Amino acid sequence: MSHSSIPSPATAHKSENLSGTIRVPGDKSISHRSLMFGGLASGETVISGLLEGEDVLATGRAMEAMGAKIGRDGEKWRVAGTGNGALLEPADALDFGNAGTGCRLTMGLVGPYHMTTRFTGDASLSRRPMKRVLDPLRQMGVAVEAMEGDRLPVTLRGPKAPAPITYRVPVASAQVKSAVLLAGLNIAGRTTVIESVMTRDHTEKMLAGFGAQLDVEEDASGVRTIRLEGQPDLKGRTIDVPGDPSSAAFPLVAGLIAPGADITIENVLMNPTRTGIILTLQEMGGQVDIVNWRDAGGEDVADLRVRYSELKGITVPPERAPSMIDEYPVLAVAAAFAEGETVMDGLEELRVKESDRLAAVARGLEANGIDCTETEACLTVRGTPDGKGLGSGTVETHLDHRIAMAFLTLGLATEKPVEIDDSTMVATSFPQFFDLMGQLGAKIERTGAASQ
Numbered sequence: 034m035s036h037s038s039i040p041s042p043a044t045a046h047k048s049e050n051l052s053g054t055i056r057v058p059g060d061k062s063i064s065h066r067s068l069m070f071g072g073l074a075s076g077e078t079v080i081s082g083l084l085e086g087e088d089v090l091a092t093g094r095a096m097e098a099m100g101a102k103i104g105r106d107g108e109k110w111r112v113a114g115t116g117n118g119a120l121l122e123p124a125d126a127l128d129f130g131n132a133g134t135g136c137r138l139t140m141g142l143v144g145p146y147h148m149t150t151r152f153t154g155d156a157s158l159s160r161r162p163m164k165r166v167l168d169p170l171r172q173m174g175v176a177v178e179a180m181e182g183d184r185l186p187v188t189l190r191g192p193k194a195p196a197p198i199t200y201r202v203p204v205a206s207a208q209v210k211s212a213v214l215l216a217g218l219n220i221a222g223r224t225t226v227i228e229s230v231m232t233r234d235h236t237e238k239m240l241a242g243f244g245a246q247l248d249v250e251e252d253a254s255g256v257r258t259i260r261l262e263g264q265p266d267l268k269g270r271t272i273d274v275p276g277d278p279s280s281a282a283f284p285l286v287a288g289l290i291a292p293g294a295d296i297t298i299e300n301v302l303m304n305p306t307r308t309g310i311i312l313t314l315q316e317m318g319g320q321v322d323i324v325n326w327r328d329a330g331g332e333d334v335a336d337l338r339v340r341y342s343e344l345k346g347i348t349v350p351p352e353r354a355p356s357m358i359d360e361y362p363v364l365a366v367a368a369a370f371a372e373g374e375t376v377m378d379g380l381e382e383l384r385v386k387e388s389d390r391l392a393a394v395a396r397g398l399e400a401n402g403i404d405c406t407e408t409e410a411c412l413t414v415r416g417t418p419d420g421k422g423l424g425s426g427t428v429e430t431h432l433d434h435r436i437a438m439a440f441l442t443l444g445l446a447t448e449k450p451v452e453i454d455d456s457t458m459v460a461t462s463f464p465q466f467f468d469l470m471g472q473l474g475a476k477i478e479r480t481g482a483a484s485q
Contacts, residue, residue, distance in 0.1 A: 041481035042427075043437075043456035043467075045444025047420075050293035051473045057281045059084040059274030060302045061462055062207070062235050063332070065134050067272045068093045069142065070243050071112035072101030073120065073218070076269035078112040082300075083274055086462045091128065092135035098123040099143070117267045118219050122148035126186065129154045131387065131432070131461050134208060137166045140187070141212025144170040145195035145219045152187045157387050157432045159185040166212045169200045173216060197222035197263060204382070205355040207232035207306075210259070214240065214247070217261045226259045232355050233306040238331050243267040275302040275334040279359045280463045282310050283438045284473065286363045288339035289319045290370045290420075290446040295340045296473055303333040309357030310364060311337070317344045317371055344371035346416060351379025358382050361412070362394045362439035368414035369403045369423065370446060378411040388431035397440050400426030401451055424449030434461040445475055 064084040069092060071078030083089065093103050100121040102113040115121070120143060129136040129152065136152055140163070143150045153159075164183035171177055174192035179185070197220045200213050210226050214236055217224025237249060237259060246262040281301045288296040303326065315321050319342045326335040344367060357364070361377055368375035383390040395407035402423045404415040417423055424447030428440040437453050444451030456479055459466050470477060 040455040043479045044452045045441040046476040048445045054297040056299045057276040060277040064089045072096030074114040074267035075116040078269040080110040088132035091132045095127040126151035137208040141215040144175040146191045199225040201227040205230040211236040276300045298337045309353045310360035346371045346373035346375040348376040354379040366443045371416040381410045388433040397428035423447040427452040
């Protein structure tokens with residue numbers, strides 16, 4: 034299991050004048066890829082700022098099971114890779130717990146190897162669709178055994194001679210794009226991925242940094258074509274992982290909705306494929322100042338200063354969804370305190386996250402007196418700017434870390450406390466959440482397992 038089996042409820046109370054400077058943990062997407070590409074490259078990769086959440090560590094264990102050597106050295110992690118094309122068949126199933134990113138990317142990475150690899154996960158991950166990654170692998174000649182609906186457990190048997198493919202990604206998904214590119218690393222010839230909407234591009238940037246030959250073309254309509262030359266010689270490198278914008282979103286929204294707040298969040302990744310939440314909050318009238326903008330290993334990073342603000346409802350452009358899909362739960366929390374109506378459309382992807390995240394957000398809002406309307410791909414929230422009468426509900430988290438943190442953020446500004454049924458899974462992506470929010474003055478209490 035990727036979380037304690039004993040639930041640990043938590044309650045957030047109204048917290049005024051939140052203040053201080055914090056640094057959120059390393060970006061989850063870059064952390065997964067750092068361990069994966071470091072484990073694949075020849076030589077040593079040294080990583081600082083790695084997110085030490087359960088999801089990322091599951092990816093590290095999978096790479097170790099296939100021959101990489103990974104260890105912590107003080108504040109840094111050192112990875113001795115196998116060399117590209119030299120992964121070993123794992124003796125046992127690779128258990129990814131709750132890690133959808135690690136699981137899907139590793140399926141792409143190992144699929145074309147002439148070996149048998151079995152993938153398992155916890156109850157939540159076992160409900161999530163894997164077909165979107167398995168379909169292109171089948172086109173390359175990989176034999177796939179899976180549960181009904183292409184769900185876990187999944188067994189992959191790679192062919193003797195996998196074929197490179199040209200693949201048009203059917204949904205805006207960085208995981209699918211990345212899985213196909215990673216598969217291409219072990220296939221002779223050129224693998225091509227076409228995406229009609231740009232998704233987070235960490236895979237392309239990091240593969241180039243490790244020595245892969247790839248080129249990216251974008252046409253006038255924004256369609257991107259990525260071509261990867263197969264079987265490159267990948268070499269280890271030094272990586273400093275910037276702070277995760279998805280984790281920064283919780284203290285960011287807390288700063289906007291808690292009266293008197295003035296918070297600085299340092300070292301946040303500002304890759305344009307990931308900053309939709311910041312732009313949206315600024316459009317709502319949020320005082321979010323971006324300072325000390327700088328380059329860190331090919332990625333833009335900056336510090337964010339956020340202060341309590343009077344927010345206004347807006348219509349969020351649906352095309353922005355891929356750049357902030359994980360941030361909609363906490364955006365809905367900001368919308369609960371905005372004057373007027375906030376309309377969030379294009380959210381089909383939230384139905385297949387760790388939970389049906391769209392339904393979970395709507396139920397949580399309703400439980401705390403917030404007026405909202407949920408349709409198949411849209412959530413509309415009508416706000417109460419002063420938080421009067423809001424709160425006093427208990428939210429079902431459905432083992433979803435982002436639902437848990439979003440509704441604890443809500444309780445920092447509602448008139449009455451907000452309770453969540455379980456907080457143990459927060460460690461999936463943000464193990465320091467409770468400590469960092471406490472440093473800012475947030476009043477959050479935990480009971481049960483995680484409070485010991």
